[in-house]
Amino acid sequence: MSHLVHLTNARLAQGDQLVSGDLWFDPKAGVFVPPPNPAPTSTVIDIQNRIVAPGFLDLQINGAYGFDFSEDSANNHAGISYTERYRDVRRKLIATGTTSLLPTMTSPSKSRDPFDGAESLGAHCEGPFFAHNRMGVHLPNAIHASGVTSEPERVLETYGARNLINTDGLSNRASPRSIPSNVRMITMAPERLGALDTIKQLSQAGIIMSIGHTAANYQQSRAGIDAGATMITHLYNQMNGHHHREPGPLGILGGAGDVNEENETRILKQDQKGEDTNINRPYFGIIADGNHVHPASIRLAQLMHPGGLVLVTDALLLLGGEDGTIDWLTRRLTKKGVSVTLEGTDIIAGSCVTLLQCLNNFRRWTGVSIPIALQAVTSRPAAVLGLSHLKGTLRVGADADFVVLKEEAVQGQCTSDLVVDQVWKFGVKVYDQATHE
């Protein structure tokens, strides 16, 4: 056994509790290990009663720090390659507590180099199979004309079949420990012609199918879940609203019509612990930037389906930049604080928040405990991806990706903010607030 690291005097985020305890990991293998017996030589780190949580996972992030994940990977920018700039962004992101992400439209990093920054777990392809009237700021010519179907053969052609299977030829689902296919998640409007067939085929192959940018009504949303979709992309945004007689996608958060007392009892118990209760209920991403969705609606979403809520940033390349207006593809985007709009309009074009900011907003708006809130950026996004044993957890065998958090009082606010003190990736400290300039 190699030299281990022993964290002591920590409050560990485990399930719905903060548990005082110790933690061991192997920095060479980059994974958590059981308490060694007899104790070998190990480095002991006193966490001084701060919180140790799994590193954060962001399932929807389009770019940051001036870099757009969707840009052509053949591009050089001031002589710096896509690969270098991509790594630079991930290194910066890690300081915010995000240790894994699903970048949009790019290839996953296959390395386990902690100094590469936040790790890609595969691409989240947001589009182009959207409803023509729910495109948001996606480019119209990128959206397939309504005459073009979403049948499996068209979808495979669009993404490239080689991007949808594992490099070892297995489906993601059959071998979650193997290197995943380039595409990990696809957002699709389930009401499009052929979409249900595609959702069925791709979900069976282990691609996480999420419904979004959709004009689906309640029945069509339900059909998407029944076909194999397990997620809703940024709940509330770019979908039909809730009407009490046509509940739309929101209506399916409560589960199918066949809820019964046995399920209900289980749901209530699990809801209380923030456990996943996906008996025919989808997970859902939600953007808690205070701009996409009203705080009261975030609170309602948490009440409606606490076991399904996943915080996502939907951040753009403007994250981490200065306020102002930039060119973006054929559009111009204006950043002002955490808000990004199409220049001269109030059309929301994405966000400029970190997942840590979303987490702190979420705590303030819902009053949920720290460990319950942490689930929405750790264990739950990992569960969406079928990676509960590897990511978003402090359990033995999982990757030793974790953050050290402290609470900081905020003036005029009942709820403290969580602040990232340290970030460890694969058992190596890659960020320390104390030594960071």
Next chain:
Amino acid sequence: MSHLVHLTNARLAQGDQLVSGDLWFDPKAGVFVPPPNPAPTSTVIDIQNRIVAPGFLDLQINGAYGFDFSEDSANNHAGISYTERYRDVRRKLIATGTTSLLPTMTSPSKSRDPFDGAESLGAHCEGPFFAHNRMGVHLPNAIHASGVTSEPERVLETYGARNLINTDGLSNRASPRSIPSNVRMITMAPERLGALDTIKQLSQAGIIMSIGHTAANYQQSRAGIDAGATMITHLYNQMNGHHHREPGPLGILGGAGDVNEENETRILKQDQKGEDTNINRPYFGIIADGNHVHPASIRLAQLMHPGGLVLVTDALLLLGGEDGTIDWLTRRLTKKGVSVTLEGTDIIAGSCVTLLQCLNNFRRWTGVSIPIALQAVTSRPAAVLGLSHLKGTLRVGADADFVVLKEEAVQGQCTSDLVVDQVWKFGVKVYDQATHE
């Protein structure tokens, strides 16, 4: 001690449980009593493991069986007075399990005669201080013109000050055991000029103020609750819908912005038991007729605020009648099954369901347990009225209003239906399925 009645071998609806046990009541006083010791001569009734629940309370019912509570009480109909017809309707209602009600715009019955049928607990004045664009089928000329304010003096003048105070001169709140004022509840749009002042004054006097038929946004709804309103009238219907960035009245179900971890923990625990968790959260009526609101929206409401949900019928005089079209004030209403619409349109004009039907729908659509579902028609409406010690409970000292229910399997349905076998009012059996023609 007078001759007591002893119910044995019953499943008692208590809190979130059905508890096997016995119950004693004094049919002369009409109240539940403690187990006598030593046991006196008493009539023993074997309930044969059926369910004993408190009698149902309907907080919103406009009429039934051809009778409209709002009609002029000086009217005679085929030589039968308002009083006689009013009693006839209440006698018929009792066979549906409803032992108490808030009729619209009429005076409460002051008697404790069990053979008078379902007991009035005071009027629910639904209107006329509504938003001009949220009137539903209320008559336009009954709604005060937008120029007329909702200031306290105007409201007192409209209802008559003598209808808003107890006959003993006390407020309802100060003496809940005393005879209540004629008006027990008022539905009002909080955004109207002067409405917040009126809500404050009348709620302090013990009138239950409910917001409804309203164009209020989220902030205006919140202001109504902060001023003293404790209820929302038929959630979803005749109010602004939920938009994710302007949550409207629905947004306030989650509580005020000041939720914190301590409250949240309490809320989650109480939600699970179906207890009332009204930390700045209103109760709300909801019409589970399958017509006013989609089943999935009922389910979402139950998830959002289980401790606030009150089933109401909003039934019209057409309840219990044949399908067809009748004259109603200056309108014509068409009844078809449980649906009532303005003739020739699909504009919903009320319902034709019993509270028992709503209860069975609610169980089927949410999967909640029998005792949790029963709370929505017993203990919770009683709590709305501040009558938890007298109504909607089987506790000692409360009025011995109760129903004996059995479960009946329904073909093609996972959930059984509850059927009313017997109804007891003030300790006297007033309905028995076995002997009823």
